[in-house]
Amino acid sequence: MAVTIDAQQLLAEPLKGQTLTITVTPDSHQTLVDALKGQALTIPDLVMLLYPDWEVKNHENETQIRDEMENEWCPNPHKRSKLKQGNFAEQAGYFWTGCPLERLRPLAQFMYWYFIWDDDPEVDCGELTHDREGTEQYTKDTIKFMEWCLEPENYAPERTKCPIPADAKHNSGCFEDIGRAMQTGHSRGALRRYAESMYDFVASVGGVQKQRDTGFPTWDEYLANRVYSIGALPCLMAMDVTIIGVYTVTNVEASVNDIISFKKEIVDGQLDSTIPLIMHHHEMTSAQEALNVAIRDLQRSRALFDSASDCLTTGFRYRKLDTKTQIDISVLIQGCKNMMLGNVKWSLSNQRYLPNEKLDGWKVSFTI
Numbered sequence: 001m002a003v004t005i006d007a008q009q010l011l012a013e014p015l016k017g018q019t020l021t022i023t024v025t026p027d028s029h030q031t032l033v034d035a036l037k038g039q040a041l042t043i044p045d046l047v048m049l050l051y052p053d054w055e056v057k058n059h060e061n062e063t064q065i066r067d068e069m070e071n072e073w074c075p076n077p078h079k080r081s082k083l084k085q086g087n088f089a090e091q092a093g094y095f096w097t098g099c100p101l102e103r104l105r106p107l108a109q110f111m112y113w114y115f116i117w118d119d120d121p122e123v124d125c126g127e128l129t130h131d132r133e134g135t136e137q138y139t140k141d142t143i144k145f146m147e148w149c150l151e152p153e154n155y156a157p158e159r160t161k162c163p164i165p166a167d168a169k170h171n172s173g174c175f176e177d178i179g180r181a182m183q184t185g186h187s188r189g190a191l192r193r194y195a196e197s198m199y200d201f202v203a204s205v206g207g208v209q210k211q212r213d214t215g216f217p218t219w220d221e222y223l224a225n226r227v228y229s230i231g232a233l234p235c236l237m238a239m240d241v242t243i244i245g246v247y248t249v250t251n252v253e254a255s256v257n258d259i260i261s262f263k264k265e266i267v268d269g270q271l272d273s274t275i276p277l278i279m280h281h282h283e284m285t286s287a288q289e290a291l292n293v294a295i296r297d298l299q300r301s302r303a304l305f306d307s308a309s310d311c312l313t314t315g316f317r318y319r320k321l322d323t324k325t326q327i328d329i330s331v332l333i334q335g336c337k338n339m340m341l342g343n344v345k346w347s348l349s350n351q352r353y354l355p356n357e358k359l360d361g362w363k364v365s366f367t368i
Helices: 008-013 029-036 047-052 062-072 077-086 086-096 102-115 132-150 176-184 188-212 219-229 233-234 246-260 260-265 274-281 287-314 324-348
Strands: 041-045 364-367
Touching: 029 274, 029 287, 041 086, 041 287, 047 287, 047 324, 047 364, 062 077, 062 086, 062 102, 077 086, 077 102, 086 102, 086 324, 102 176, 132 176, 132 188, 219 274, 246 274, 246 287, 246 324, 287 324
Parallel strands: none
Antiparallel strands: 041 364
16 A cells, blocks of 8 residues: 655654655756755764764774675675775674674674665666666565565574575675574564564665656655665664654654765765755755754754653653563663764764765865
C-alpha cells in the first residue's frame, strides 16, 4: 500500500511494510544551482552550539579496524583510496566507542558498506544515476542477499543455500560476516528490527534516485524518506529497547550530514538535501540564511531529544523496570548521543566532504 505522510507522523510511529509516495514540484534544479554558485557559507561550531555538555571518544581499536577494512577487506586500489578519504573506522569507533573488538568488527563493516554501497555502482552520480531498471535490479538483488544473511530462519537447523547467483551485483558480501556475527547476542525481535531497517534503507535509496529525476520533494516528503536513507535506524534497531525520540535523533543525523556534505553534494549535482530544499520551498536566495534555519531546527531537535530521554529515565514506568532494562535504556540513550556528536566530529574531520577546507576548531567556511 502506498501512503503519503507528514513529519509529525514519523515522530508518532514507524512505517511498517509501506511504500512512500513522493509528490514532486516543478523542476528548478538549474535555477537553484545558478543561485548557489559563488556563495560563501560559514558552518558554525556545531559541537559547542548543539552538544557542549556531551562527550564522545575514539575507539581504542580504531587503527586496527581501519587497517583491516581498508587493506584486507578492500584490496582494489581505487576503492581503497575512496575508503581512506572517508575514515569510516573513526565513525564506527565514535558510534560504538565502548564495544569490544569482536563486536566492533561487523559494525565497522556495516559503516564501510553503508557509504560505498550506492557509490560503487554510482547510483548517486554515475552509470546507474538515470538507469531505473538497473537500479531496481541492484536494490532487489541487495535485499534478497541481505534476507539470506540476516534472517535467523536461514541459520537453523542448518544454513540455507544462497538464493541468488554468485555473480549478482549487490555489492554486499560483507553481510555474510555481519549476519553471522549478529546471530549471537541478539533476540529474534532485535534481529527482525535490524533486518527490516536495512531493507527500508536499501529501498529508500532507490526511491531518492527516482524522485531526483523528476523534481524536488516537499519538505515533509523529504523528511519521510530521509528517515530511512540516512541509515541511522539500522545503527539503533538491533538493540532490545526503543525510544520515542529515535525519529528525532534520525532527523538530527540527516540535517547535520546534509549541512556538512553540502558542498560535495552540489558538486555531484545532488540538490535533494536540507539547505537547497529550504531555499527552494521558502524562496530564499541565500544559502547562509537557509543554513541558519536548519541550525535552529537542530537546536529544537536537541531539546526534543533531551525531553524524550528524561521521560524515559525519570517516570514511574522507568522506576518499575528491572535493573537490566534500565541499563539497556541508558545504553541506548548514550548510543544516540554518540551517533549525533560522533557524526558531527567525523563529518568535519574526514576528507570526504570538505577535503580542501581548514577547520577553525569545529567551525568551517567555504565558497560554493
